[in-house]
Amino acid sequence: MPYMHKEWRKIAKRERRKRIRKELAKKLDPITYLTSEEYEFWIKEQEEIQLLELEKIAILNKEENDKWQKAERVTMEKWQKLQEKIENLRQMKLQEEAKLKLEREMEQKQREEEVQRLKEIEEENKRKQKVFQENLEQFLKGDSMDPPEELLISRETRPNADICPFFTKTACCRFGDQCSRNHKYPGISKILLATNFYIHFGLENSNFSEYDTDVMLEFEDSDTYKDFKDFFFDVLPEFEKFGKVVQFKKFHQTWILNFSTFKVCNNYEKHLRGNTYVEFYDLRSAVAAYQALHSRWYGGRQLSLQFCEIGSWKNAICGLQIKKRCPKGRACNFLHVFRNPNNLFSVYNGSNYRGRRTPPRSWRWSESPERESPPRRHSSSRSTKPTKRDHGPCKRKSISITSHRKKSGKRD
Ligand SMILES: [Zn+2]
Ligand SMILES: [Zn+2]
Structure with missing residues (x-):
C-alpha cells in the first residue's frame, strides 16, 4: 500500500x-x-x-x-x-479431547477389569459351591450326625465391622451384602430360607387398602389368604419329605412332623416379601431338603435356598404384628408372617397338624422352568376350581381387584 x-x-x-x-x-x-x-x-x-x-x-x-x-x-x-x-x-x-479420550480409555479399562473381577468371583463361587455340594453329599451319605468341619465354617461379609442387628435377627437386611455392618452366614444350619419365594399380587401392592393391613391378609376369605393357603399346602409336603420323621413320631403321639416351623412373610419390603423360612429339627434333614430343592422350580419360578441362623423367632417376628398393632404395617423391618392354616407350627414343640386330605399339587414342582400339566383327575373340591396361580399374574390381578371392588361396594 x-x-x-x-x-x-x-x-x-x-x-x-x-x-x-x-x-x-x-x-x-x-x-x-x-x-x-x-x-x-x-x-x-x-x-x-x-x-x-x-x-x-x-x-x-x-x-x-x-x-x-x-x-x-x-x-x-x-x-x-x-x-x-x-x-x-x-x-x-x-x-x-485428549482428556475425554483418556477418560474413555480409563472407563473402558475399569469396565474390563470389573468384568474380569466378577468373572473370577463367579468362578470362585462356582468352585466353592461345588466343594460345598460335595461335602453336603458326603455328609448325607455318611452315618455321622455331626457334619464335617468344612460345612460349619460361616461366611462373614465384613468381619471387622459391627454386627448388623437386622440380619442377626431376621437373616435378611434391606442393604443385602452391601450393608456397612457385618452379616454372618452359617455354613449349614437347621433353618432354610427361600427369599421372595411366595409371590402374590396382594403382597406387591401397598396401594390397595385391602392389602395394606395385616388384618385383611388374615381374613379367611381374602384373595391373598386363600392364595397363600394354596401355596402353603403345595410347598409344605415337599419340605416334609426330608425330615427325620421317626424320631418325632415317637415323641408326638398324634402326628408325624419333621420340621419345627414354617413361616412365610407378608411384608411389603422387598427384602422380606414372600420370604419362606423352614426350620428342621436336625441338620441332616435341612441339608437333605437343601440338596433336593435348591434351584428346583415351583410354579415356573426357580427356588433359591440358603441356610440361615435365627437366634430367636420371638426376636425375628414383629411382636406388634401378632397383636395387629404394628404402626409400620407391612413396611416393618421385622417379620410379619402369615398365620399358618390350622395354626400349624404355632407351638414349636408340638403340633396338631393332621395333614391335608387333598393330595398336594406336586405337578407344580419341576426340575426345569417347564411346568408339567396338572393332573386330569379332579377329586377334591379344591382341585376342581381353576388355580389362580396358573393364569399368570395379570389374571390374578383382575380377580383380586374385582373382589375388592365388590367388597367396597357393599360397604358403600
Ligand atoms: Zn445389614
Ligand atoms: Zn411390625
Whole structure:
C-alpha cells in the first residue's frame, strides 16, 4: 500500500505542474507588460508559490499516510489477538479431547477389569459351591450326625465391622451384602430360607387398602389368604419329605412332623416379601431338603435356598404384628408372617397338624422352568376350581381387584 501511495503522489504532482503551466500560458503572458527584471521576479514568485503548494500537499499526504498506517497497525493488532484467541481455543479443545479420550480409555479399562473381577468371583463361587455340594453329599451319605468341619465354617461379609442387628435377627437386611455392618452366614444350619419365594399380587401392592393391613391378609376369605393357603399346602409336603420323621413320631403321639416351623412373610419390603423360612429339627434333614430343592422350580419360578441362623423367632417376628398393632404395617423391618392354616407350627414343640386330605399339587414342582400339566383327575373340591396361580399374574390381578371392588361396594 505505501508503494501505491507514493506513485500516486508522483502522478498528482506532475499533473498539477502541467495544469499550472497551461493556465499560465492561457493568461496574458506577463512578459508582454513586465520588464525583464519584473518578469524574472514574477517567475521566481510563481515557482515559490508552486513549491509551497506542493509542500502543503506533501504535509497533507503525510498526515493521511500516518493515519492510515495507524489504522493499519490497530487492525493488525486486532487480527493478531484474534488469531491468538483462536489458537488458544484450538489448544483448549485439543486438550479437552485428549482428556475425554483418556477418560474413555480409563472407563473402558475399569469396565474390563470389573468384568474380569466378577468373572473370577463367579468362578470362585462356582468352585466353592461345588466343594460345598460335595461335602453336603458326603455328609448325607455318611452315618455321622455331626457334619464335617468344612460345612460349619460361616461366611462373614465384613468381619471387622459391627454386627448388623437386622440380619442377626431376621437373616435378611434391606442393604443385602452391601450393608456397612457385618452379616454372618452359617455354613449349614437347621433353618432354610427361600427369599421372595411366595409371590402374590396382594403382597406387591401397598396401594390397595385391602392389602395394606395385616388384618385383611388374615381374613379367611381374602384373595391373598386363600392364595397363600394354596401355596402353603403345595410347598409344605415337599419340605416334609426330608425330615427325620421317626424320631418325632415317637415323641408326638398324634402326628408325624419333621420340621419345627414354617413361616412365610407378608411384608411389603422387598427384602422380606414372600420370604419362606423352614426350620428342621436336625441338620441332616435341612441339608437333605437343601440338596433336593435348591434351584428346583415351583410354579415356573426357580427356588433359591440358603441356610440361615435365627437366634430367636420371638426376636425375628414383629411382636406388634401378632397383636395387629404394628404402626409400620407391612413396611416393618421385622417379620410379619402369615398365620399358618390350622395354626400349624404355632407351638414349636408340638403340633396338631393332621395333614391335608387333598393330595398336594406336586405337578407344580419341576426340575426345569417347564411346568408339567396338572393332573386330569379332579377329586377334591379344591382341585376342581381353576388355580389362580396358573393364569399368570395379570389374571390374578383382575380377580383380586374385582373382589375388592365388590367388597367396597357393599360397604358403600
Ligand atoms: Zn445389614
Ligand atoms: Zn411390625
